[in-house]
Amino acid sequence: MKKHLSRRHWLKSGAMLAAGATIADFWKPAEAAEIGLPNLAGMPIKARLNLNENPHGPAASARKAIAEAIPTGFMYQREAIVTFKKMIARENGLSEDCILLGAGSGELLMATALNYTLKGGAGSNIVGGDPTYMQLLRTATALGVGFEKVPLTTDFDYDFEKMASRINDKTSLVYVCNPNNPTGVLSPAEKLRPFCEEVSRKKPIFIDEAYMDYATDPKASSMMPLIAKGANVIITRTFSKVHGFAGLRIGYLVAQPEMVREINKFCTGGGSISATSMKGAIASYLDTEFVNYSIAKNAEAKAFLYKLLKEKGYSPLPSSTNFVLFPLKTDGKKFVEEMAKQGVAIRSWEFAGQQWCRVSMGTMDEMKVFGAAFQVLA
Numbered sequence: 085m086k087k088h089l090s091r092r093h094w095l096k097s098g099a100m101l102a103a104g105a106t107i108a109d110f111w112k113p114a115e116a117a118e119i120g121l122p123n124l125a126g127m128p129i130k131a132r133l134n135l136n137e138n139p140h141g142p143a144a145s146a147r148k149a150i151a152e153a154i155p156t157g158f159m160y161q162r163e164a165i166v167t168f169k170k171m172i173a174r175e176n177g178l179s180e181d182c183i184l185l186g187a188g189s190g191e192l193l194m195a196t197a198l199n200y201t202l203k204g205g206a207g208s209n210i211v212g213g214d215p216t217y218m219q220l221l222r223t224a225t226a227l228g229v230g231f232e233k234v235p236l237t238t239d240f241d242y243d244f245e246k247m248a249s250r251i252n253d254k255t256s257l258v259y260v261c262n263p264n265n266p267t268g269v270l271s272p273a274e275k276l277r278p279f280c281e282e283v284s285r286k287k288p289i290f291i292d293e294a295y296m297d298y299a300t301d302p303k304a305s306s307m308m309p310l311i312a313k314g315a316n317v318i319i320t321r322t323f324s325k326v327h328g329f330a331g332l333r334i335g336y337l338v339a340q341p342e343m344v345r346e347i348n349k350f351c352t353g354g355g356s357i358s359a360t361s362m363k364g365a366i367a368s369y370l371d372t373e374f375v376n377y378s379i380a381k382n383a384e385a386k387a388f389l390y391k392l393l394k395e396k397g398y399s400p401l402p403s404s405t406n407f408v409l410f411p412l413k414t415d416g417k418k419f420v421e422e423m424a425k426q427g428v429a430i431r432s433w434e435f436a437g438q439q440w441c442r443v444s445m446g447t448m449d450e451m452k453v454f455g456a457a458f459q460v461l462a
């Protein structure tokens with residue numbers, strides 16, 4: 085059989101084209117364990133609520149732009165990179181050399197980890213809250229950097245005083261995810277801003293704002309204006325959430341030009357983004373109607389989940405994101421497995437002496453699948 089025919093045969097017979105391929109297809113059990121995901125091998129997943137994606141995206145405008153970008157997809161996309169950087173810079177009152185693009189913000193988190201690990205050298209550390217999003221910290225700690233973890237306060241905010249006290253000569257970076265993952269809790273700008281102003285005079289501070297677009301709380305505010313004022317603050321944003329681009333891979337980093345130049349040595353500066361994704365992102369960035377729609381659909385799913393959880397006697401944390409964390413009354417791993425058997429993918433955590441369940445917001449149909457399974461198992 086010719087090579088292309090045998091490949092087609094494999095695709096047809098394999099799981100890749102199977103309708104409703106399950107999450108289990110994406111990770112082997114050992115790989116899932118490695119990145120802290122439950123083993124959902126072979127589970128008939130109907131509600132994919134474990135990865136904080138946005139099932140309402142991408143916007144129709146983005147899909148159109150993606151389709152139109154295909155004929156010129158044979159070319160490297162330097163012009164689109166520049167256009168996109170200019171758009172972000174203009175929106176934030178910054179110059180274009182403050183912006184770095186990546187294939188998802190994950191690429192930029194890792195490039196930042198590499199830069200500050202090398203700068204910090206042997207015995208250096210990164211200060212951050214615990215629990216938090218681990219991508220940057222996982223890369224840094226794999227390279228031997230210490231993670232100075234400061235437990236969250238009893239109301240699940242960062243303990244800024246304690247974090248400040250843990251910063252020392254060997255600290256190369258301070259990492260804050262706001263709103264935080266896995267808690268979903270927003271740290272109010274009135275507390276975070278003075279911390280950033282103070283810390284950034286001594287050490288660079290990284291604010292991961294992956295979920296900031298969902299934070300409609302009046303206490304929420306991006307730390308972006310501090311960069312315009314010259315502060316040593318690094319911010320990442322992603323299109324994976326409110327824009328529904330998780331599989332299309334678009335993220336950006338904003339910082340002082342010198343920091344951007346340094347971090348850029350460890351990534352592709354936008355070169356790893358496909359032509360289609362780049363054009364789609366430019367269209368989506370301009371589509372405020374879609375962004376508002378995404379936020380509204382997320383709020384609708386969250387209201388449904390809060391009502392359900394509260395009726396069943398659970399106390400979810402206040403979420404400023406597209407997921408909700410609540411304390412479980414049972415073993416987290418077991419609960420995740422039982423829910424997966426009912427077709428629902430979720431995640432569990434253990435911290436502060438408590439087991440927790442994290443549920444991403446799906447479509448209303450997916451939320452109802454969650455609701456039906458939860459009624460049985462909770």
Ligand SMILES: Cc1ncc(COP(=O)(O)O)c(C=O)c1O
Nearest residue numbers: 188189190217265294322324335
């Ligand atoms: C807090 C946070 N930052 C960054 C990311 C990375 O997202 P991406 O690489 O898709 O931009 C995620 C993904 O879930 C996240 O939760």
